[in-house]
Amino acid sequence: MHDKQVRRRRAVLALLVAVSLILLTAYFGETPSSPVHNVQRGVVEVLSPVEQGASKVLAPVRSVAGWFSSTFHAKTQVKQLQQQVARLTNEYAQAKSALLQNRQLSAELHLDDSLNLSSYHPVTAQVILRDPTLWYQTISVDKGTDDGVGLHDPVIGDGALVGEVTEVSATASFVTLITDHTLSVTARVLDANGDTGELVPAVGNPDELVLQYLQPPNPGQVQNGPQQGQLVVTAGFKSGPLESYFPANIPIGNVLPVDENQLLNNGTIQVAPQADLRSVDVVQILTKPQPGTERAQVP
């Protein structure tokens, strides 16, 4: 009797492990249009109303916990933000003057002002799910194809790039955040040279991104390269019929203190995301990022 129980227990365990491994292998090797992915999308479709309901019901709990968390966090940020305000006030004055100059020159050259976000038909969406693991940095939002959301649409929150739509159903979408290891963005530093590189996350550190493949400056001219605090924006490359998923000039973050050795030898710098990706509750999905026949992402 006991032997029979042991055998049954081991058989069930082996079966469960085998099913998990088969699912893992099937999912990992298949294309996004495979049956396994379709089943997953079906489950998301069915459960998204439940998730939306749960998100609304549990909103007060989140708010109370968020209040405590934000209060403690805010106290540690006061000094840092005061310094930032001083720096940004200075930059604002310069930017204002540059904007005036830009308007005058654009009008003279009859250029189209298409950098306004409203031209990308943004759709506002509420975050309903968030992945707790350190590996999958995804959120789920309550807008889908019914609202005009499409695959690979850029997502913005707190006035900066948050991620990209990677899975979409009729009523909900999954957004892969810029801190997820599967996502990379071509980005440009707003410095004297306009250095451009590939922005990838530093896995395990949600407060840091790595801008790599930068052109290292000449050793004697490091001051012309990226400097701490400079803004990093999307580069929005276009090469023939191929375009980046992300329109140009969407803010992403700020350059962290630059390690000269790393910059000169590897062409990499660290960037702090501008949006607080852990507490973003409302996002905007740019449903018409840009016209183009084909789009691609690097790499």
Add this chain to the structure above:
Amino acid sequence: MSNAVKLPLRLILLGFFAVVIQESAVSQISIFGVSADLTPLVVMSVGLLCGSLTGAVFGFATGLLIDLILVQTLGVTSLLYIVIGYWAGRLHELRDPSHELVPLVVGAMAAAFAGLGMAVIQFLLGVDAPVSLLLLQQIFVVVLVDTLLALPVYALVRRIVRPVLPEDPRRRRRRAYTTGGLSPLQQGGQRRSTFTRPKPL
């Protein structure tokens, strides 16, 4: 309705609501810069209360639901949770630990296994981005937060599952012993007090 039907029903509802509450609310609350993960604690609690087989099946189902809802690589979380559920269940079957702090220790180990196991599987599947050493620090903080939550989660799961659990003979013996029901001394006393001598013929 018999307990044989009630137990699976309660476990299904427990798993479903645990995952929905985790993803809709708990994961959006930041504690020390990380989010608590209650699901390995729920799987551990079910294993400790119901045994290895139920623990493994519950772990598989919960992990699969998480992978499906969050559009992750299917099979990764379920593989980790099978081990957590099975291992907690084996601990219950082999040792039947009765100390009140056992869920705390087992919860910490379950959270650590989930965090490190996920890292190992992700490395095996391939990571395209540079990995920061802060990952270890983050895993440590998650384990710490989960450890603090292990006891309340276990108490809640026990409250839901206990009433429909089949009576465990070992636990019944222990309860009877601590309340004096099967104490040899008391039995002797009871025997003496209830013993009636046969009347001499």
